[in-house]
Structure formats: C-alpha cells, structure tokens
Amino acid sequence: MGYAAKIKKTGKKAIGVQPDVGIKMKTREEVASMLSSLLADTYFVYLKTQNYHWNVQGPRFVTLHKLFEEQYRELAQAIDSLAERVRFLGFRSPGSFIEFRKLSQIQEEVSIVTAEAMIEYLLADHETIAQNIREVVAVVQETGDSGTEDLLVQQLRWHEKNTWLLRSHFGELAPVVQ
Numbered sequence: 129m130g131y132a133a134k135i136k137k138t139g140k141k142a143i144g145v146q147p148d149v150g151i152k153m154k155t156r157e158e159v160a161s162m163l164s165s166l167l168a169d170t171y172f173v174y175l176k177t178q179n180y181h182w183n184v185q186g187p188r189f190v191t192l193h194k195l196f197e198e199q200y201r202e203l204a205q206a207i208d209s210l211a212e213r214v215r216f217l218g219f220r221s222p223g224s225f226i227e228f229r230k231l232s233q234i235q236e237e238v239s240i241v242t243a244e245a246m247i248e249y250l251l252a253d254h255e256t257i258a259q260n261i262r263e264v265v266a267v268v269q270e271t272g273d274s275g276t277e278d279l280l281v282q283q284l285r286w287h288e289k290n291t292w293l294l295r296s297h298f299g300e301l302a303p304v305v306q
C-alpha cells in the first residue's frame with residue numbers, strides 16, 4: 129500500500145461550522161487526514177533542521193548555519209499553511225509531539241552528527257517528503273480540491289528545490305544515506 133492510501137483514513141471528527149465551498153465531507157475528511165500526516169513529517173524536518181542550525185560544526189559552519197536557518201524558517205511557514213488548511217477543511221489540526229510522532233515516519237537522530245551527515249539526513253528527508261507529497265497530490269487531484277492541490281504543489285516544488293541545494297554540497301560525491 130502506498131503512502132497516500134495508508135494515511136487516507138477517515139474517522140477524523142469534523143468540528144465547528146463546516147465549509148460550504150463544493151468539497152464533499154468525505155473528501156474533506158480524507159484530505160485533512162493526509163495533510164495531518166504531511167504536517168507531522170514537515171514538523172520533524174523543521175525541528176531537525178533547527179537542531180542542525182544550532183549544532184553544526186566544521187569549516188562550512190557559516191554556510192550551513194545560514195542555509196539551515198533559511199530552511200527552518202520556510203518549513204515553519206509550510207507547517208502553518210498545512211495546519212491552517214486542515215482547519216479550513218473543517219477539522220482539528222494535530223499540534224503536539226505525541227500526535228506528530230504517531231503520524232510521521234520521519235526518523236530522528238539523537239546522536240551528534242557531522243556536518244556531512246546532517247546534509248545527507250536532510251536530503252533524505254526532503255526526498256521522502258517530496259515523494260509523499262507527490263502521492264498525495266495524485267489523490268487530491270481526483271477529488272477536485274484544487275486549493276489543497278495548489279498548496280501541495282507549491283510545497284512539493286520547495287522540497288524539490290531543497291534536495292538540489294543539499295545535493296549540491298556533495299560535488300562529485302554521492303551521499304551514502306539510502
């Protein structure tokens with residue numbers, strides 16, 4: 129089962145006055161579930177990027193410290209957009225680490241890692257999120273929820289761009305993280 133199929137579960141409870149913009153309740157419920165998982169993934173990458181911004185060391189300190197800052201600031205905006213879209217769709221957004229941990233498959237590293245490894249881990253995470261968003265977009269396209277599709281396509285392009293920014297640090301060397 130693919131990523132989107134696994135997270136497209138229903139059972140989320142609608143709250144408040146529901147939106148009436150031509151998107152069916154069942155669709156809103158499924159899309160809100162998928163967005164909640166993407167939100168959790170993005171939150172872990174946000175925290176990891178901020179961690180690396182704080183703790184990076186080595187000859188490329190200034191470059192990486194600045195790159196990671198730019199990335200975590202932009203990830204914070206992405207997080208906000210995903211959570212607010214879930215709210216627009218009529219559902220509660222997850223907002224705790226307990227919920228995020230349940231929803232996300234993004235791995236956390238608790239040991240001290242080298243600058244090189246930081247780039248490799250972030251590259252792998254951005255690639256994973258790009259793959260996940262691509263799957264969700266394919267499902268959302270079929271629902272007619274163009275607003276969510278537009279948001280996700282923008283975020284997909286941002287993650288793709290960042291895989292390039294990170295990849296470019298390796299020059300001719302291929303990263304070893306699979």
Ligand SMILES: [Fe+2]
Pocket residue numbers: 181197
């Ligand atoms: Fe800072």
